[in-house]
Amino acid sequence: MSNKEPVKAGFLVIRNSxxxxxxxxxxxxxxxxxxxxxxxxxxxxxVVTSCGSENTVAPPVVTSTYSKVLTVDSANTRIxxxxxxxxxxxxxxxxxxxxxxxxxxEKKTGFFKYMPVMFHTSGPGHSTPVQSDFYYDNTKGMFTGxxxxxxxxxxxxxWFADYNYNNEFSVKRRQFDVVLGTGNxxxxxxxxxxxxxxxxxxxxxxxxxxxxxxxxxxxxxxxxQVNYDEVxxxxxxxxPWMPAHGHGSSSNVNPAFSSYGRxxxxxxxxxxxxxxxxxxxxxxxxxISSPSLYLVFDAR
Amino acid sequence: xxxxxFILIIIISSEYSVSQVCCGxxxxxxxxxxxxxxxxxxxxxxxxxxxxxWDANNQxxxxxxxxxxxTPSLSAAYRFNKHLQAGVLxxxxxxxxxxxxxxxxxxxxxxxxxxxxxxxxxxxxxxxEKGKIKTDKITPYFAVTFGMTFPSGKxxxxxxxxxxxxxxxxxxxxxxxxxxxxxxxxxxxxxTDLSWQHSFPKTYTKYYNQEIQPYERRQGDRFNFVLSGNxxxxxxxxxxxxxxxxxxxxxxxxxxxxxxxxxxxxxFTASYxxxxxxxxxxTPLFKWNIxxxxxxxxxxxxxxxxxxxxxxxxxxxxx
Numbered sequence: 311m312s313n314k315e316p317v318k319a320g321f322l323v324i325r326n327s328x329x330x331x332x333x334x335x336x337x338x339x340x341x342x343x344x345x346x347x348x349x350x351x352x353x354x355x356x357v358v359t360s361c362g363s364e365n366t367v368a369p370p371v372v373t374s375t376y377s378k379v380l381t382v383d384s385a386n387t388r389i390x391x392x393x394x395x396x397x398x399x400x401x402x403x404x405x406x407x408x409x410x411x412x413x414x415x416e417k418k419t420g421f422f423k424y425m426p427v428m429f430h431t432s433g434p435g436h437s438t439p440v441q442s443d444f445y446y447d448n449t450k451g452m453f454t455g456x457x458x459x460x461x462x463x464x465x466x467x468x469w470f471a472d473y474n475y476n477n478e479f480s481v482k483r484r485q486f487d488v489v490l491g492t493g494n495x496x497x498x499x500x501x502x503x504x505x506x507x508x509x510x511x512x513x514x515x516x517x518x519x520x521x522x523x524x525x526x527x528x529x530x531x532x533x534x535q536v537n538y539d540e541v542x543x544x545x546x547x548x549x550p551w552m553p554a555h556g557h558g559s560s561s562n563v564n565p566a567f568s569s570y571g572r573x574x575x576x577x578x579x580x581x582x583x584x585x586x587x588x589x590x591x592x593x594x595x596x597x598i599s600s601p602s603l604y605l606v607f608d609a610r
Numbered sequence: 611x612x613x614x615x616f617i618l619i620i621i622i623s624s625e626y627s628v629s630q631v632c633c634g635x636x637x638x639x640x641x642x643x644x645x646x647x648x649x650x651x652x653x654x655x656x657x658x659x660x661x662x663x664w665d666a667n668n669q670x671x672x673x674x675x676x677x678x679x680x681t682p683s684l685s686a687a688y689r690f691n692k693h694l695q696a697g698v699l700x701x702x703x704x705x706x707x708x709x710x711x712x713x714x715x716x717x718x719x720x721x722x723x724x725x726x727x728x729x730x731x732x733x734x735x736x737x738x739e740k741g742k743i744k745t746d747k748i749t750p751y752f753a754v755t756f757g758m759t760f761p762s763g764k765x766x767x768x769x770x771x772x773x774x775x776x777x778x779x780x781x782x783x784x785x786x787x788x789x790x791x792x793x794x795x796x797x798x799x800x801x802t803d804l805s806w807q808h809s810f811p812k813t814y815t816k817y818y819n820q821e822i823q824p825y826e827r828r829q830g831d832r833f834n835f836v837l838s839g840n841x842x843x844x845x846x847x848x849x850x851x852x853x854x855x856x857x858x859x860x861x862x863x864x865x866x867x868x869x870x871x872x873x874x875x876x877x878f879t880a881s882y883x884x885x886x887x888x889x890x891x892x893t894p895l896f897k898w899n900i901x902x903x904x905x906x907x908x909x910x911x912x913x914x915x916x917x918x919x920x921x922x923x924x925x926x927x928x929x
Contacts, residue, residue, distance in 0.1 A: 520674070520709065521675070521712060522710065522711040553870075554871055554908045555871070555908060556829075556863070556871060557766060560712075560766075560769070560770065561771055580707075581671075581673075582662065582663060582671035583665050584665065584666075
C-alpha cells in the first residue's frame with residue numbers, strides 16, 4: 311500500500327495527504343447533499359399524501375384531568391365516578407363527574423343526581439354539600455359537578471351514595487371511601503342565632519405559592535344536615551396572617567360572589583411558610599363566622 | 611497604628627441587624643471612633659439578597675423569586691471625650707421583590723439609629739507606678755453601648771405593599787457591652803459585642819393603609835452577639851472574620867405572647883479593610899448564612915455584600 315493512498319474502513323479514513331482530504335471532503339459533501347435532497351422529496355411526499363387523504367381531520371385529543379374512582383353496576387346499567395386530578399375521593403372540595411351507561415350505550419343528555427350519606431355506628435347519619443344536579447359537559451365527556459365531603463371514612467363512619475339518572479333509574483346505597491387529602495380544607499360551624507350549620511370549603515389554592523394566589527371558596531348552609539343550600543348573598547373579608555412572624559400581607563382581594571355559592575378573591579403569601587387566612591363572613595348584615603375561623607396554607 | 615486597629619476592630623465587630631423587606635427596614639450600623647479620632651463620616655452601601663427563611667421548626671424554606679434590598683446609608687460619629695462618643699445612621703432603603711401581579715419595587719428613608727458608647731477601659735492605657743509611666747498590657751478595651759432606633763421609615767401600617775416597607779414602625783432601644791483584646795500586638799485581635807435589644811409596643815390602627823380593629827403588637831426582646839477575629843496584614847491592609855447572630859423572644863399581640871415565634875439566626879461575616887490614608891478607610895464585606903436546616907428559626911437568611919467608605923477627622927485634644 312502506497313503512503314499516499316487512504317485506508318478506508320467504512321467512513322473512517324486515514325487521511326495522509328492534503329489533496330486526498332479535499333477530494334474526500336467533496337465526496338462526503340456530495341453524499342450528504344444527495345441524502346438531503348431525498349429527505350426533501352420524502353417530506354413533500356408526506357405533505358402531498360396527507361393533503362390528498364380523506365382522513366385529514368385528526369380526532370380531537372381529549373386531555374382530561376379526571377381519573378376514574380369507582381364503578382357502580384346494577385343490572386344493565388353502569389355508572390362510573392371520576393374525580394379531577396385524583397383517583398380517590400378526598401375530604402373537602404372534589405370536582406367530580408359521572409359517566410352513565412345503559413346497555414353499554416353512554417347517556418349524554420338529561421341530568422344526574424348524586425346523594426352521598428354518611429352513617430355512623432353511633433349517632434345520626436348525615437349528608438354533605440353536593441351539587442344538586444349534574445349536567446353533561448361535552449368538553450369533559452361526562453356529567454360534571456362538585457361534592458364537598460365533610461368527613462373521612464373510618465371504622466365507625468361509612469359513606470354510602472345513591473345515584474340517579476334523569477329520574478329514570480337509580481342505584482342505591484353503594485359504599486365508598488373518602489380519605490384526607492393535602493390541600494383540601496373545610497370548616498363547619500354552628501350559628502346558634504340562625505340555628506344553622508355553615509360549611510366553608512376551600513376550592514383553591516390547594517398548592518399555594520409565594521405571591522398572589524387565586525382564593526376560591528364555596529359556602530353552604532344546612533338546617534338539617536340532609537339538605538344543603540349554596541349561600542349566595544354573603545360578604546367575605548379575608549386577612550392573611552403569618553403566625554410565625556406576626557405579620558400579614560398587602561394586595562389581597564376579598565372574595566366576591568361568582569356563582570352557585572362560590573366566592574373568588576386573591577390572597578398574597580409574601581414569604582414561604584405557614585399562613586393563616588382568616589375569613590370574616592357576613593350574611594344579611596350579620597357576622598356568621600367566629601373570629602377564629604381561618605384556613606391554613608403552606609406557601610412554597 | 612494601634613488606633614487604626616481600634617477603628618477596624620470596633621467597626622467590623624459592630625452589629626449588622628439587617629432588615630427583611632417584609633418585616634421592616636431598620637438598619638443598625640454603628641460607626642465607632644478610636645481615641646485619636648474626633649469624628650467620622652461614613653458612606654455605606656449594602657446589597658442584601660434573600661435566599662429563604664427558616665420556619666418555626668428550623669427548616670429552611672427557599673425563596674425562588676428575585677428578592678433583595680439595597681441600602682445606601684450615611685453615618686457620622688463624634689467623640690466628646692476620652693470616654694464618650696455618639697453616632698447617627700441614616701439609611702435609605704430600596705426593596706425589590708419580583709412576584710407576579712404585585713408591586714416589585716419601593717424605596718424610602720429607613721429607620722434612623724442613634725447610638726453611643728461609654729468607654730470604661732482602653733487597651734494599652736498609660737498609668738503611673740512608683741513615679742514611672744507604664745503601659746497597661748492586660749486590661750482589654752471595654753465599653754458600655756447604648757442606642758435607640760426611631761421609626762422614621764414606613765412600616766406595614768402605612769405602606770401600600772411589602773416593597774414599600776422601609777422601617778419597623780416601632781422604637782427599639784439597645785444596651786450592650788463591647789470587649790476587645792489584643793492577642794498578638796499589631797497582628798491579632800479578638801472582639802465581642804453583646805447587646806440586649808428591647809422593642810416598644812406599637813398600636814396598629816391601620817394595616818397597609820386600611821382601617822382595622824386596633825391592636826397592639828410588641829416584638830420580642832432580642833439578644834445580639836458578635837464574635838470577631840482580626841488579622842492585620844500590614845499598615846495598610848487587614849482582614850476580619852466574625853460570627854454573629856441573635857436570639858429573640860416571640861412577639862405578643864395585646865400583651866398575649868404568641869407561641870412558637872421565637873427567632874434566631876447565625877451569620878458569618880468576612881471583610882477586608884484597606885487604609886490608603888490615615889484618615890480614610892475602605893471596607894468591603896460579605897455576610898452570609900448557611901441555608902440549611904438548623905441554622906435559624908422564624909427569620910430570613912441572606913447573602914449580603916456591603917462596602918463602607920469612612921473619612922476621619924483627627925482628634926487634636928490630649929485626653
